[in-house]
Amino acid sequence: MRRSIRSWLTGLSAVLLLLPPLMGGAPRFASADPLPTAVVEEDFEAGTLGAAPSGWSLPAAADGYAEIADKIGFPGEKALKLVKNGASSNFTEFRKDMPSRSLPFTVAYDYMLDAGSARELWFDADNTAAFPYALGYELSYAYPGSVKVPIGSMLTTNPLDDLSLVKGAWYAIQLQIDPANKTYDLYIDHQLALDGMSFRNEAKSFLTQLTFWFDATAADSTAYIDDLTIYDGLLPEPEPLPVYEPTDALPTGGADVVAPDDMSPFVLMGDASEDGDSALEAVYGMPFSTALQAQTYTEPPTTFDLQLQAVNSGSIGAGDTIVYRFYVRSLSGDGAQTQALLEKNGTPYTKSLMEGVRVKPDWQLIQFSARSLGDYAPGEANVIFRLGFEPQTIQIGGVQVVNYHQQYKPEQFVQYDVFADKSVPPYEGAEPDADWRADAAARIEQYRKGDLQVTVLDANGDPYPNASVDVEMKRHAFSFGTSVNDDFLSNPSSAADLANYQYYVEQLFNSAVIENNMKGHRYNLPGKAEQVDDALDWLEGEGFALRGHNLIWQEWNWSPPSFEAAKTAPETLRQTVRDYVTAMAGTFAGRVDEWDVINEPLDHHALTDILGMPEMAEWVKAARAADPDALMYVNEYDIGEEPVNYHYWDEKRSTLVQLLEDLADEGAPIDGIGLQGHYKENLLPPEELYEVLEQFADVVPHIKGTEFDVNITDEEVQAQYLHDYMTIMFSHPQVDGILIWGFWDGMHYANNAPIFRRDWSLKPSGEAFMDLVFDQWWTSENGETDACGDYTTRGFLGDYEVTVEAGGETKTVSLVLEAGGTDIVVQLDTATVPDR
Secondary structure: HHHHHHHHHHOOOOOOOOOOOOOOOOOOOOOOOOOOOEEEEOOOOOOOOOOOOOEEEEOOOOOEEEEEOOOOOOOEEEEEEEEEEEOOOOOOEEEEEEEEOOOOOEEEEEEEEOOOOOEEEEOOOOOOOOEEEEEEEEEEEEOOOOOOOOOOOOOOHHHHHOEEEOOOEEEEEEEEEEOOOOEEEEEEEEEEEEEEEEEEOOOOOOOEEEEEEEEOOOOEEEEEEEEEEOOOOOOOOOOOOOOEEOOOOOOOOEEOOOOOOOOOOOOOOOHHHHEEEEEEEEEEOOOOOEEEEEEOOOOOOHHHHHHEEEEEEEEEEEOEEEEEEEEEEEEEOOEEEEEEEEEEEOOOOOOOEEEEEEEEEOEEEEEEEOOOOOOOOOOOOOEEEEEEOOEEEEEEEEEEEEOOOOOHHHHHHHOOOOOOOOHHHHHHHHOOEEEHHHHHHHHHHOEEEEEEEEEEEEOOOOOOOOOOOEEEEEEOEEEHHHHHHHHHHHOOOOHHHHHHHHHHHHHHOOOEEOOOOOOOOOOOOOOOHHHHHHHHHHHHHOOEEEEEEEEEEHHHOOHHHHHHOOOOOOOHHHHHHHHHHHHHHOOOOOOOOOEEEEOOOOOHHHHHHHHOOHHHHHHHHHHHHHHOOOEEEEEEOEEEOOOOOOHEEEHHHHHHHHHHHHHHHOOOOOEEEEEEEEEOOOOHHHHHHHHHHHEEEEEEEEEEEEEEOOOOOOOOHHHHHHHHHHHHHHHOEEEEEEEEEEOHHHHHHOOOOEEEOOOEEOHHHHHHHHHHHHHHHHOEEEOOOOOOEEEEEEEEOOEEEEEEEEEEEEEEEEEEEEOOOEEEEOOOOOOOOOOO
């Protein structure tokens, strides 16, 4: 973390914009002029399912096959399926001869990567010359839990390294190629992705073959191609895809998931169904005649203990676009709310959609859209309205849940924005004059600053008056950190992204946590330990404080395989887990400053279900024995986050306090509590967050915000909440750090990081972060010594350089400003004080 922020803030360079994946629902191209002649057309509809496609070849050494298959997401249609089996030393190339092209031409097709690694599209001058490729590009794919595959071998530079697409989704590709000028344009889902790109030096002016290619290391990869057309000329620029507001008529072609405008299938469900009631009521002046009136009498333990629920009557496929539209109003004034969900009907209750709504007294038309995360036959998915909130009465009607398969993308449907009404504060305490702000400022002044006295003496040890003193902060004592993705460091999307990523980590932060690869299920995967070591070496070299995340996360799929292998033998399991904790903590002893020993124990407890709750104390003891200098933390979510249901929230906080007290009673006191802080639309008021901090301050000496982000679309509210969250956290004396869970959209699990967009442009929340950390909470002072040779000031705690100038002499010293204050003496070599 360095003070050169101002020098580069105005010079942030955009790399490439991340294009939203849009497709379907409209003619691909629009022009009043006739289209160029199509010289190749393949829609694969005439092919036989399971048969090899005509006109396509596959080298004999390749490990894969091509066949005609059902087109995923388009019932009744066919497509070309390309498969690479396993991972081997062989490339897998699917080749299609094409008429020789020396004039400008266009290739258009639909493409989906269903599994495995990314691919390239090549155009070859011939298939005999060594390295004959005229043009090539890859599409890079990102999805939760994945890392984008590095690409770019076919271009001198490949800007598409910076374009992340979603596996399992179809994309419309239009490639405009001008071999004569050796340039091309690329459109993806009707949006320009590459403009005027140059061919490689090896490019030939005649192109005779099209190739879809899988890398030799692309294990078990599957892709689909459809509607492949090659035009003898350049097509006009495609029109943007249509976008549907909630008030627009829904497009045709969808299939109902539940019967439209019929609330009778919705039944009151949940463990607290006695705490509410529902009944159909007549309504007038609306596009529907009846609504379901739902009343909550008493707030239940959780939001899902009381909900309206119907099962799907229409089938849903993985990757299908589901549009969820309904009307809602409150009969109990402002403050009512609901949540709309589409989830699997049964464990693990996978949620394709879960969005909150602030319900007002007037009817509101609400629209959400999402991509289905699973295949659901009729009866296998639930359409839900949650009611587990404080007492309220609401009405819901005009419900439409429509499956568009993959004819449309979720991004084509404008979604309800909970923060759209700017007349209503986004959360309690958001007002500029809110009472908590003055209290927080006073605490920051008291706890985060210290007195600094600089005494300047001459060579004889006498006070030196009127000496110039410059005090410059260099690093905060408070921990401002980020998660760091070592997969990206080892396998970056582009050299430019890597350079930016490393530069901003070094400039903005003073602490870090490895995002994934120190976790039990990942650390021993091939190459991961080496990646972690390399990342830690870099961060240690920058003087970062390091956090280990995590030792125990009690689910089998998040743990070393040896845990699940021993689950039927409790004593073997017990020793296996203890040995693992000892080994991991010992491996990083002296490198990490703190460990998340136990991650999310209240909701994930596969181990303690077998071994008993007291066994957690043994893990803490084992970790402390292996690394006595590291602080030991429990890391938990839904503690300082989203109070959707206060009963559940209060109960979980109390349960965590009890766990911490039990660990202390069992001889394994925890040093700190990590509060994760993944926020969505229900933003915890700052004063209530402070109450949470106070509750845990009585139990543990250290508190840290460990995984902060604000996953909402309104960037101004995102910035405001980041400002207020950081302020209230910084104001509490026992909070010693804030870690954000990724700072750049290009390497963030939800593509919505707090500081930078995908193109490295600064978000409003990034501006708020820098204003706080490097302006409001940064010290840069200067003045002169008094008659006693003293200069005094007050600054934020941290590392400083003090420069003294007097009598033609300059001397710079380093110091640490601590909470109790710091006094420093600077003795000059000047023998006497000049006559003044």
